[in-house]
Amino acid sequence: MRDSSIGSADGAAGSVTAVAAEARAADPALDALQTEEYTLNLGPQHPSTHGVYHAKLRLNGESIVGCENVIGYLHRGMEKLAESRTYAQFAPYTARFDYLAGVLNNWGYAMALEKLGGIAVPERAEYIRVIVAELQRIASHLVMLSSMVIDLNAVTGWMYAFTAREGILDLLEAVSGSRMNLNYIVAGGVTEDLPEEFEAKVKRTFEDLHARLDDFDRLVSGNEIFLGRTRGIGVIESGQALEYGMTGPNLRASGVDLDLRKDAPYGIYDKLDFDVPVLRGGDSFDRYHIRLLEIHESVRLVEEAMAGLPQGPVRTKLPKAWKPAAGEVFEQIESARGIQGYHIVSDGSAKPYRMHLRSPSFVNIGVLPELAPGLTIQDFVATLASLDIVLGEIDR
Amino acid sequence: MRDGQDILKALGRGSAGPAGAGSADGDGPAGAARTAIAAARELAVRPSELVEVLASLKGLGDFVLIDIDAVDRPEGFDVAYRLLDRGGEGPAGIFTVKARADRSDPRLPSVMSIWKAADVMEREVWDLMGVVFEGRTGLKRILCKDDFEGHPLRKDYILVRTPRFPVREELRPAEGAEGGQR
Amino acid sequence: MQTLNDLFLIVASFFRGIMGSLGFPPLLTDAVMGLVSFVAVAALVTVNIIVILWVDRRVASFFQERLGPNRVGPFGLLQSVNDAAKLIGKESIMPAAADKRVYKLAPVIIFTVTMILYGFLPYGRGMSPVNMNAGLLFFIALSSTSTIAILMAGWGSNNKYSLLGGMRTVAQVISYEIPLAFSMLGVVMLSGSLNLGQISEAQRGIWFVFLQPLAFFIFLVSALAELARSPFDMTEAEQELIAGYHTEYTGMRFALFFMAEYANLFCVAALGATLFLGGWSGPILPGYIWFIGKTWFMVLVILWLRWTFPRARIDKMMKFNWKFLIPLSILNILLTGVGIKLYQYFTTVGR
Numbered sequence: 001m002r003d004s005s006i007g008s009a010d011g012a013a014g015s016v017t018a019v020a021a022e023a024r025a026a027d028p029a030l031d032a033l034q035t036e037e038y039t040l041n042l043g044p045q046h047p048s049t050h051g052v053y054h055a056k057l058r059l060n061g062e063s064i065v066g067c068e069n070v071i072g073y074l075h076r077g078m079e080k081l082a083e084s085r086t087y088a089q090f091a092p093y094t095a096r097f098d099y100l101a102g103v104l105n106n107w108g109y110a111m112a113l114e115k116l117g118g119i120a121v122p123e124r125a126e127y128i129r130v131i132v133a134e135l136q137r138i139a140s141h142l143v144m145l146s147s148m149v150i151d152l153n154a155v156t157g158w159m160y161a162f163t164a165r166e167g168i169l170d171l172l173e174a175v176s177g178s179r180m181n182l183n184y185i186v187a188g189g190v191t192e193d194l195p196e197e198f199e200a201k202v203k204r205t206f207e208d209l210h211a212r213l214d215d216f217d218r219l220v221s222g223n224e225i226f227l228g229r230t231r232g233i234g235v236i237e238s239g240q241a242l243e244y245g246m247t248g249p250n251l252r253a254s255g256v257d258l259d260l261r262k263d264a265p266y267g268i269y270d271k272l273d274f275d276v277p278v279l280r281g282g283d284s285f286d287r288y289h290i291r292l293l294e295i296h297e298s299v300r301l302v303e304e305a306m307a308g309l310p311q312g313p314v315r316t317k318l319p320k321a322w323k324p325a326a327g328e329v330f331e332q333i334e335s336a337r338g339i340q341g342y343h344i345v346s347d348g349s350a351k352p353y354r355m356h357l358r359s360p361s362f363v364n365i366g367v368l369p370e371l372a373p374g375l376t377i378q379d380f381v382a383t384l385a386s387l388d389i390v391l392g393e394i395d396r
Numbered sequence: 397m398r399d400g401q402d403i404l405k406a407l408g409r410g411s412a413g414p415a416g417a418g419s420a421d422g423d424g425p426a427g428a429a430r431t432a433i434a435a436a437r438e439l440a441v442r443p444s445e446l447v448e449v450l451a452s453l454k455g456l457g458d459f460v461l462i463d464i465d466a467v468d469r470p471e472g473f474d475v476a477y478r479l480l481d482r483g484g485e486g487p488a489g490i491f492t493v494k495a496r497a498d499r500s501d502p503r504l505p506s507v508m509s510i511w512k513a514a515d516v517m518e519r520e521v522w523d524l525m526g527v528v529f530e531g532r533t534g535l536k537r538i539l540c541k542d543d544f545e546g547h548p549l550r551k552d553y554i555l556v557r558t559p560r561f562p563v564r565e566e567l568r569p570a571e572g573a574e575g576g577q578r
Numbered sequence: 579m580q581t582l583n584d585l586f587l588i589v590a591s592f593f594r595g596i597m598g599s600l601g602f603p604p605l606l607t608d609a610v611m612g613l614v615s616f617v618a619v620a621a622l623v624t625v626n627i628i629v630i631l632w633v634d635r636r637v638a639s640f641f642q643e644r645l646g647p648n649r650v651g652p653f654g655l656l657q658s659v660n661d662a663a664k665l666i667g668k669e670s671i672m673p674a675a676a677d678k679r680v681y682k683l684a685p686v687i688i689f690t691v692t693m694i695l696y697g698f699l700p701y702g703r704g705m706s707p708v709n710m711n712a713g714l715l716f717f718i719a720l721s722s723t724s725t726i727a728i729l730m731a732g733w734g735s736n737n738k739y740s741l742l743g744g745m746r747t748v749a750q751v752i753s754y755e756i757p758l759a760f761s762m763l764g765v766v767m768l769s770g771s772l773n774l775g776q777i778s779e780a781q782r783g784i785w786f787v788f789l790q791p792l793a794f795f796i797f798l799v800s801a802l803a804e805l806a807r808s809p810f811d812m813t814e815a816e817q818e819l820i821a822g823y824h825t826e827y828t829g830m831r832f833a834l835f836f837m838a839e840y841a842n843l844f845c846v847a848a849l850g851a852t853l854f855l856g857g858w859s860g861p862i863l864p865g866y867i868w869f870i871g872k873t874w875f876m877v878l879v880i881l882w883l884r885w886t887f888p889r890a891r892i893d894k895m896m897k898f899n900w901k902f903l904i905p906l907s908i909l910n911i912l913l914t915g916v917g918i919k920l921y922q923y924f925t926t927v928g929r
Contacts, residue, residue: 040738062742062892069516072539079524080549153808154888159642219886225809226888245461245513258460258480264487330478330490332462339480343465358463358478366516377742378812378891395539 037065040377044073048151048381051391055368057380064380067372069365074395082355086321087113087187090355095181097357098393101140101336103132103172105393106185111266112331112342113187117324124312125189126268130305132175132184134298138209139168140336141249141291141298148288148385149220152229157220164212167205174201187322189315199306206299217292230285234371234383237282244367248338248360250387253290254282260334272304284386291388321350330358337361337388357396361389438492446495447505450477453493454510458483461507462490464517466497466525468551473497473527475504497527506532524549583864587704590614615707619696623841630840631658634881641885662833670829673736681734685827685834688727692841695720699848700775702858702865714772717849718759721804724842725751728813728823731835735826743822746892747806747813753899754803754810760907761796764914765853774849778857785856789917792910794854796903798879801846803895805839807880809887810895847876 040057043049052073058066078097082090094109095102107129114121121129142165150158169179174195176184184191220226236246238255251258259276261269277293279286326348332341338360345354364387372380441449453459459479467474477493497504506529507514518529519538526547529535537544546553581588590611597607632647632655639646647654672681697708698717710716725748732744766772768789769780787794803810813822824835851857851872858865890898 038738040742072537072541075539077548080555149888152888153811154886155638156641156885157888159644163643220888223888225890228894229888229891242460243512245511245517247460247462258482258488260488263482264489328467330463330476330492332490339462341463341478343463343476345467354467356463356465358465362516362520363513366513370512376891376893378889 035060042377042380044070048147048385050147050384050389051394053365053384053389053391053394055372055380055384057372057377059377062376062378064372064375064377067369067380069368071362071365071391071394074391076396078396079355079357082352084351086350087324087352088318088320088322090352091186092181092183095183096392097359097396098140098335098337098340098361098390099181100143100390101136102181103136103184104140104333104335105340106183107133107267108331108333108335108340108342110185110187111333112329112344113324115331116327116329116344116346117187117318117322119188119316119318121189122313122316123268123310124193125314127305127309128190128194128314129185129267130269130272131194131302131309132172132182132190134301134305135168135171136182137336138295138298139165139172141295142168144291144336144385144388145216145288148284148382148388149226151381151385152226154220154223154226157216160212160216160219164209164216167208171198171201171205174198186315188318189313191315193314202302202306206303209295209299213292213295221289221292227285229378229382230288230386231281231283233284233379234375234386235281235283236367236371240367240370241282244370245363246338246367247363248335249290249294250287250338250364252277253279253286255280260332260339264332266331266333268305271308272301274301274304284382287386287388323348323350332358335360337390337393338364340393357393359393359396361387361391362394365389365394437489438494440494440496443495443497443504446477446493447507447510449493450507451510453479453491456483459491461511461513461517464507464514464521466521466527466549468525468549470499471496472499473502473525475521475527477507502527503530504528505530506535508532523547526550583702584704585864586702586866612707615697619707620693623693623696623844626844627837627840628658628662630844630877631661633877634840637878637881638885641882665833665836666830668829668832670827670831673826675736676826677734677736679734680730681826682831684727684731684734685831685838687730688724689834689838689841691720691724691727692838692845695845696841698774699845700778700852700857701869703775703779705858705866706775709775710773712772713774714762714766714777714853717774718755718762721842721846722751722755724838731827732823735823737826740823740825743813743825747823749896750803750806750810750813750892753896754800754903757796757899757903757907758800758804760904760911761790761793761800762853763907764790764793764910767911767914767918774852774857778852778859781856782859785854785859787854790854790910790914792906792913794850796907796910797850797854799903801850802880802883803899805842805846805880807843808884809890811884812889812892812895843880844873844877847880848873850876 037058037060040059041054042057043054044052049055054070054073056068056070057064076096078093081093085093091106091109094105097105113119142161146158146161146165149161172182173179175198176182176191178184236250236254238251241251241254242256246254247258255278257276257278260266261274262276274297277290277297279290324346326346328343328345330341330343332339334340339358340360341358343354343356343358344352347353368384368387371383375383439449459481461477462480463476463478465476465478467476473496475495475497477495479491479493480488481491482488495504502525504527506518508518508529509531515532515534516538518532519535521527522529522535523537523539523544524547536542540548593614594607594611597610602610635657636646636654647657650656650660672678695717698706698710698713700706706713728747728751729744732740732742732747735741765777765786768786769777771777771780802808806813824832827835848869851869855872855876856868857872858869860868863871
């Protein structure tokens with residue numbers, strides 16, 4: 001299908017096309033040389049598109065002159081499915097949106113239901129939610145770090161971060177029985193209390209995590225080749241990021257201090273003391289580095305929450321076919337990739353009238369058609385990896 | 397839900413003011429708008445006023461377009477534009493601007509020129525709900541395949557009862573059996 | 579000890595003696611001995627490929643804190659045999675629009691070239707299958723022809739990714755041949771010969787790596803680029819170009835590319851060992867043991883580099899070559915020349 005929205009960039013000064021045009025004008029022999037731009041499909045089956053993502057690239061040699069996102073390969077019709085499931089039945093589906101940060105999706109959904117039905121959450125549950133959610137955030141960021149370095153072929157770095165992630169997944173399994181796609185945070189609290197000896201396990205895991213992150217950092221962050229591949233590549237200015245509605249670590253790496261955990265606190269985040277890292281550069285290296293810093297902040301949050309954990313019940317149970325009052329609610333949380341929002345419209349029956357997910361990755365990829373021209377294929381791969389997208393939540 | 401008129405009046409109809417002007421202090425037209433906005437969390441506007449209102453809001457600064465979302469109601473498509481209000485004291489909150497598009501011929505002006513984020517969001521609403529956004533290029537399907545017919549998230553979209561692919565006779569659902577929808 | 583050192587030479591002369599007593603004309607004897615060397619070299623290539631495959635995977639896993647193949651045979655030693663058998667058994671699918679002759683010829687050329695190169699290596703004193711006076715020159719010249727094979731693979735596959743891989747390879751390999759050759763020039767100046775056997779001979783006093791550390795470094799970097807090994811493996815960058823020039827190859831044709839890569843690795847490592855680490859010179863142990871040992875040391879260093887570093891960007895790699903490596907290698911030649919003159923001056927003054 002011909003598509004006019006790709007277009008060929010007329011070349012900002014200094015770009016490949018501009019330089020080529022100048023060279024042509026200067027030398028008639030070169031002008032007679034036939035070259036053409038070609039279209040390369042990056043994906044949907046591709047080792048580094050982080051899922052079934054398809055970028056239609058228009059290339060001049062190795063430089064991109066046009067980029068178009070094509071998504072929808074993983075569209076499962078979840079929003080339509082939600083209209084024929086009860087609220088409790090749909091809860092496990094939510095973890096499959098952003099499958100790398102399952103519990104964070106659950107939390108957003110649970111918060112939306114709690115607001116809809118005016119349900120109170122016990123305090124112990126709120127603390128446990130923070131603990132498990134931040135552990136999930138660490139696991140998600142570790143995936144981003146590993147997949148970014150393996151896209152640049154630092155295979156050993158990938159293995160180190162993934163092994164660190166295994167420790168976190170063991171913790172999540174101890175809590176809920178499932179390594180990914182935990183259905184642990186539900187409306188009214190959490191499904192079960194923390195297991196015994198959890199604090200000791202967390203302590204051991206974090207020691208291991210710090211050691212491995214240290215190894216990873218020393219292997220990758222200072223490496224000349226890695227810096228050459230990521231510094232100054234894919235720079236997103238803060239104004240541009242806000243224009244495109246970007247949120248999360250990508251936005252904070254561009255210099256905008258926006259984190260819902262601080263700016264619109266939910267749960268007990270207002271009681272916890274933590275920092276939000278903000279970097280100024282907006283390039284791929286900053287987007288990589290900020291996640292490394294955020295892992296350390298999440299560790300701090302977990303330790304703080306564990307220290308302040310009160311006693312008490314962990315769940316306000318809801319009936320299986322719970323019927324909330326008719327109404328509409330939009331609740332948002334700071335997910336690992338940005339602001340994730342749930343819009344639920346209830347008509348008073350046991351099944352939602354409309355369920356919509358505001359997906360951070362879906363909005364984040366909007367910047368690529370503007371960002372890609374001027375990059376080479378290799379840079380595009382690095383930039384895409386640094387944006388940390390998950391196709392499950394893009395396509396729903 | 398407040399009418400767009402008084403907020404537009406507060407914003408100074410037609411004059412949005414420089415970006416970021418409103419967030420500083422509480423006086424002047426921008427300040428009055430801010431107070432009005434802080435009071436209401438939601439605003440219903442007519443489709444014709446939509447672009448103006450959103451442009452004025454953007455002109456105040458501190459608003460980020462978070463989501464565009466449509467609900468298929470019997471009266472029409474309720475399209476909600478959610479903005480994150482970062483300015484002002486207190487926690488950041490969601491400010492929603494709602495517009496209703498006719499059921500029979502749902503059309504709304506596009507806000508892509510105001511926020512580039514609206515591009516993918518409007519395409520999704522067009523794809524799944526069928527609301528046409530006018531005044532923009534490239535309104536095409538984003539999640540469903542390009543030659544898909546129909547708009548799946550509409551309430552009157554019939555989910556197919558018989559399989560599209562060849563299925564053995566004994567596995568076909570009985571005729572007239574209820575599909576999966578309500 | 580001397581017997582052990584000359585073991586293969588003794589066996590070879592034994593065969594010659596038999597053929598002479600059977601009344602073979604000299605030409606026929608030479609032909610038969612040539613055939614025997616060919617078989618020996620082919621066996622060496624095959625065994626090396628199998629061993630390097632296993633070592634690569636085990637070493638990689640130890641770097642990455644995992645176990646690696648350890649099920650098939652003791653310590654996973656038969657894993658490579660398993661892989662080879664699997665690849666042979668697979669269907670060789672050729673894209674319908676591929677340029678048939680070019681596509682089919684590419685893996686054959688690349689593997690053949692690599693096999694030929696093994697003939698020039700001095701495995702021990704007097705143990706070069708082909709003892710050419712301009713051996714080093716011929717070696718470099720021949721190894722460049724693999725570029726054509728890769729371009730053939732890239733073009734013949736009728737696939738944009740393969741073409742990109744092929745084009746990158748041509749640019750990369752051609753560019754890095756220059757510092758490769760220049761770094762070897764220093765060694766040639768010191769030993770006064772292009773014959774690989776004589777270069778090994780000249781290192782009996784001191785290995786050239788101590789006299790030419792800069793050249794060794796340049797050689798290592800250029801060799802990595804020539805081999806298209808990480809961090810210079812953009813030609814087959816899995817994360818960008820799927821599999822680069824061999825994207826569309828399956829089955830035995832893919833196996834040929836695969837084997838050629840590992841065979842080439844050993845070959846270039848052997849060249850490095852010959853030029854800089856003294857080849858077969860060394861005390862006590864027989865020459866060929868030293869040769870194999872030094873080559874394996876180089877192989878391990880190259881594998882180590884592959885698993886540590888991310889991949890460079892192609893244009894930065896080119897800049898590095900043209901703006902840094904080549905001037906550095908020319909500087910090395912200059913310093914070597916000055917050094918040789920000074921050495922000659924001081925040794926003659928001393929008399």
